[in-house]
Amino acid sequence: MSKVKKRLMEYLAVMKLHQARSSSQKDEETRPTTEPSSVEGVTLNSTARSPTNRKAPPGPVMCLVGPPGVGKTSLCRSIADALGKKFCRVSLGGVRDEAEIRGHRRTYIGAMLGTVLQELARCGSRECVMLLDEIDKVAQPGFNSNAQAALLELLDPSQHSTFRDHYLGVPFDLSCITFICTANSASEMSRPLIDRLEMVELASYTLQEKREIAKR
Known part of the structure; x- marks a missing residue:
């Protein structure tokens, strides 16, 4: 855990x-x-x-990798607090289509913004930390290629200023957002996505640590 803390401190120092x-x-x-x-x-x-x-130029997007329940989301909230930014979360666990990320075109009945801009509107500020939760659910080889392409665009700093939501219809600047990802496992993630991320491994709790948590 000390290595994880050291890496997070380095990350916060660079962001500051x-x-x-x-x-x-x-x-x-x-x-x-x-x-x-x-x-x-x-x-x-x-x-x-x-x-x-x-x-x-920002560094690569950080991805916290570890089993459920080890505090990945809590760490992301702490990073947002340390940077003095608002925190918002986009769950990718149930994403099955590009439109859920990029939004639906207005010609479709029930069209709406994609999840990224929806969360940004709810947050009320572009100066925020946005958690892309369970990114490994979308990043598996053979999964919907359009959804992965939208995700790769989100994680490419050179394209942040020209992100286009289909519902909005015009480029939207996301360069002020600090993106952080979480994944339960990186073993099945596609290579192009891994290349855009800096993986930080979080080990599961030991039996002794679980006992200490239970006592509290």
Whole structure:
């Protein structure tokens, strides 16, 4: 468990640094600029700069892997609290179709937003930690390929700013969301998905630990 704690502390440190840099960059972009002065076409002083929208590149999405009941969801909530962000959860256990992730097109009766934007609306903020729970249920080889493609897009930082929900019909920026995944087992997950994740293994409780929990 000490290795898991160490890795989580490293992850939180990186995320905090990323937040600080992003905040500093926004301050730089909104700071008033000084117009350059010149004599006979020669610039004497110029502090004006063009705004940049570049963000510090995020690391791979963390995936907590372990049997049910070891506290994966609780750890994710603690990460959200440590980052000062809201927490929301998307359950992937019953997802069987791409439309449940990307939403239904408006031409269908009963069309609605996908689960990601539904949870985001419920959360009320894009500055949140979003848990993709039981990702291994969707990521098995041979499972609905369209659903996996939607999931891979969610986990690709380069595509976060252009995520398109079919119901919404326009690109929606998800780059402010901190995604974290959980899985009961990584043994049956597809290779492309594993390549996008940083796996953190959580062992099941020992008999002695279970006894201590029962005493409390």
